[in-house]
Amino acid sequence: MLEPVSSLPPPQGDDFGLPPGVRDEYLHGARDQLGAIAELAERLIAAGDDTAAIEELRRDAHRLRGSAGSFGFPQATVVAGELEDAAKAWLEHPGNGVAGRGQAARAFVRRLAAALFTKQATAAPPPAERALPPHLAAPSPPPLHTAPPQAEPNDVPEVIVVEDDPALAELLTFGLEARGYRFLHFRNGREALDLLKKIDTRGSRQPPLLLLDVDLPALDGYSIFEDLQQECPGKFRVVFTTVHGSETEQLRGLEAGAMDYMVKPMSLRVALEKIRRWVGR
Numbered sequence: 001m002l003e004p005v006s007s008l009p010p011p012q013g014d015d016f017g018l019p020p021g022v023r024d025e026y027l028h029g030a031r032d033q034l035g036a037i038a039e040l041a042e043r044l045i046a047a048g049d050d051t052a053a054i055e056e057l058r059r060d061a062h063r064l065r066g067s068a069g070s071f072g073f074p075q076a077t078v079v080a081g082e083l084e085d086a087a088k089a090w091l092e093h094p095g096n097g098v099a100g101r102g103q104a105a106r107a108f109v110r111r112l113a114a115a116l117f118t119k120q121a122t123a124a125p126p127p128a129e130r131a132l133p134p135h136l137a138a139p140s141p142p143p144l145h146t147a148p149p150q151a152e153p154n155d156v157p158e159v160i161v162v163e164d165d166p167a168l169a170e171l172l173t174f175g176l177e178a179r180g181y182r183f184l185h186f187r188n189g190r191e192a193l194d195l196l197k198k199i200d201t202r203g204s205r206q207p208p209l210l211l212l213d214v215d216l217p218a219l220d221g222y223s224i225f226e227d228l229q230q231e232c233p234g235k236f237r238v239v240f241t242t243v244h245g246s247e248t249e250q251l252r253g254l255e256a257g258a259m260d261y262m263v264k265p266m267s268l269r270v271a272l273e274k275i276r277r278w279v280g281r
Helices: 022-046 051-071 074-092 098-117 166-178 189-198 221-231 247-256 268-279
Strands: 159-162 183-186 209-213 237-242 260-263
Touching: 022 051, 022 098, 022 166, 051 074, 051 098, 051 166, 074 098, 159 166, 159 189, 166 183, 166 268, 183 189, 189 221, 209 221, 209 268, 221 237, 221 247, 247 260, 260 268
Parallel strands: 159 183, 159 209, 209 237, 237 260
Antiparallel strands: none
């Protein structure tokens, strides 16, 4: 089990435009997530060929990889990516290195804990920076748990987020709420597809922006996009979000008809600026 951390670390580097308290809240959730990864490592100590544990490990590492950097922990994103790649290799080559998988997973847990929770030495204050333009400045945070304002019955959402990582979804929806966008959020791919087909977008000046995660449970983003293209082409303007930002992956989405790609982890400030340009306000 992980040792409790007496206090949360100070911000690491750029604050990514985050409001006060959001990084601390993320760390509380990350501690639980890392505890789950530690339990999976112990399962692999007992049985290195436990494919169910390896798949859970891959999934948890993928989520951490996609969110940690967005909250100012880039090294945790790197380590989580290495863990995800290791889990994929174990699944692809089930007979290789079975005996050492548990110890390897434990080592990743220790590295992730260091990347997330080790206190950093206090750095000298950075040089003064020019003030950002108003449209790039971090928004004044509303209460974190305030529900978004209810849209009128005939209002069409401007932005729809399909993202299963709860921390990253909260980050994005907070930014959308703070900027006054009408938005919806789905965590499950199949549920999202069913409701996306039912949304009435008539009367909107342009199709809603759909931020669609590629790696979703139940139904992946590419399958959702293909289904929407067949049944209601042009209903949404789709931007894929994924940790897999290779040229091949991006071309796959763009050639299928997506408008753009956003690679995770993402800066909230940059994401909101891109959304502003795509939505037009």
